[in-house]
Amino acid sequence: MDEVVEVSAAAAVRLAEGASLREVLPDAGDPAVWIALDAGVRRSPWSSVDGVWSPAWQRTEQGRTLPDALRRGERLSDGRLALALCHSDGRVRKQALTPAAGRPELLPLVVLRCADWAEPVREAARRLLAELLDAEDAVRLLPLILRIGRRGRGGFVTDLATGLLRAAAPGALAPLCTDADQAVRRYAYRLAVEEGHLSPAELARAAARDTDLVVQRLCADATLAAVAEGGTDDDVLDTLLAARGAHARAAGVTALRRAGRSERAVAFLGDRAGVVRACARYVVRQGGGDPLAWYRERCGAAGDLAPGVVSGLAECGERADADLLRALTSHPVAAVRTRAVAGLRALDVTDVERMRALLDDPAPGVVREAALALVPSARSLDDQWLMTRLGPERPRAERVAAFRLLHAHDGVVRLRAAVALIDDPDDRLRHWARQAVQRWRPTADVPRGSAEVGELLDRARPLFSEYVLIRRKWEVGLKA
Known part of the structure; x- marks a missing residue:
């Protein structure tokens, strides 16, 4: 951020030299540009003219200072007026607001001044913005408005923009729903949901399409609420069920029960996401099905097996299902072996010898899960055998697992x-x-007095201050 401010300090000098705002700020749609300019103006270098020190950008073409020019009512360029709106003197900032009224390019700086630390400037800017801002400007400036709204005195601008956008036509929010700024999309969808601007089909598409988890959840939940009121539409269900986001798929599975299609939920019992599997089990049970029996049948059968099915068995199974999971730790698919080991740990069933053998598995996920399963039994393992697995020639997963288990030892x-x-x-x-x-x-x-401990602490000497090292050795009965 400091580098950006320094660049903006140089931009202030360019504005004072007569460059236009568009030349100096080509990316005027980025709120960070205006915030940095506001800070950068006050960091620009000072110079002496006639024995008077002032910032290098302070003077107009006629040699007068910006405050003098404002008092005389001279018409300033957009660039110099922007400098005045960012001036360190609150009286100058306030004077610059009136001539800024007819300059659309300076509206972002008026938004900034609405959160000004000087109350007279803040109040004047708020009165001016309330007169100037319309729904179109609110859409254009929303990224900046939301950034300023997070400041201590910034609530006014977000409240003003929200009021305008609530009263605007539903289509006004459409460009905001596809904005690259995550905060803008969240705001736009939240407002659209509150105002009921989106149909269930539009909400379902947004939940399935948007990459932001907050938007996915917001739109998925709104879709469920809309479906509960107006009935279920096949297109809405299909859109949700085919979504990449887990929350959207979970909403679609939940809606199957209300639609009277609980049988379709069976296909999601082995979903890759736990929240979707949980919703599918609920819907299947409500429809009279038995998810546990389905999981047991799939895990016990030969052939292809989705990793989510293994996790599902562990999530709703019993300790008696450990044999099924233990058999799957030899499955040819690494993801299935990983879920099987994790499932045994979830059921609190640990076969130490089997888990120890799995520390040599070629799949890092399996090694990681096996190590986690062995942590409670780590002290029963041969520490010398584990030490040999720390060598740099070993795969990283094995080294991490060995250190995790050695770290579970004492002393x-x-x-x-x-x-x-x-x-x-x-x-x-x-x-x-x-x-x-x-x-x-x-x-x-x-x-007490262990020579090995003393040698180990000496090897780690750079990690301690002299005092701490002496203290550690004293605790074990050694002299420094």
């Missing part, structure tokens, strides 16, 4: 593993190891 084992990685080439693993060393404290199983 010397944890310190030994962490010190071994304090200079590791892997940035994240090195950072984790260094934090582990710095947080290490001797536990009851650490022998």
Whole structure:
């Protein structure tokens, strides 16, 4: 941000030299440009003229200062008037508001002044904006208005724009719903939903199309509410059910029950998203089906198996289903093996020997889940065997899993593993190891006066201040 402000300080000088606003601010639709100009004007260099120091942009073509020119009522260019609207003196900013009334290009700076820290400037700007702003301007300036609205005194501009947009024709919000700015789209859809401007079909398409999770949820929930009032439309259901976003698909599955088509929810019992699977189970149960029996049948059958089916069995299954999941830890598809291991952990069923063998699985996801499953049993594993798996020649997933399990040990084992990685080439693993060393404290199983602990702490000396290192050694019965 500082670099942007410095660039804007140079832009202030260019404006003072006669450049137009469009030349200096080619991307005038970006709110950051105006905010940076406002700050940059006050950072521009000062110079001395006739013994009077003032900013380099302060003087007009006639050599008079901007405050003098404003007092005389001289007509200033848009560029110089923009400088006056950003002046460090609140009296100058206030004087510049009146001539800015007929300059549409300066309206963004009038919006900025509505949140000015000086009350006289703020009140004058608000009166002027209330006269000038219309719905078309509110649409054009909404990205800036929302940015200013987040300031401590910025609520006026958002309230004014919202009032204008509520009263505008429904189509006025259409360009805002496709704006690249995420905050603008959220605002536009929220207002459109509140005003009832969008049909269920339009809401469903927005929920399926938009990449922002907030918009997806807002439109999906509004679609459900609209369907509950007016009945279910096949196009609306199909749009939601085919959406990439999980919340939109979940809304579509939920709507199946009201539409009397609970049988279609069966196809979503194995969805990749947990929220969709949960909604599908609810709808299937309401329709008299048995999701658990469906999961058991699919997991026990030969052939292709979607990973979501395995997760679904774990989500609603019982400990008796552990055998099905354990068999799937040998499945040829890595995603299925990963979900099976995660499912065993969810059912609180841990086969230590099987999980230990899976630490050598070629799929990183399987190794990660196996390590998480072994953490409660980590102290039963051979720490020397785990240490050999920290070598840089090993796959990263195996090294991370080994360190996770060694970190679950106490005392010397944890310190030994962490010190071994304090200079590791892997940035994240090195950072984790260094934090582990710095947080290490001797536990009851650490022998008093342990020479190994002393050597390990000495190797990690750069990570401690001299005082902390002495303190750590004293805690274990060693002299510094």
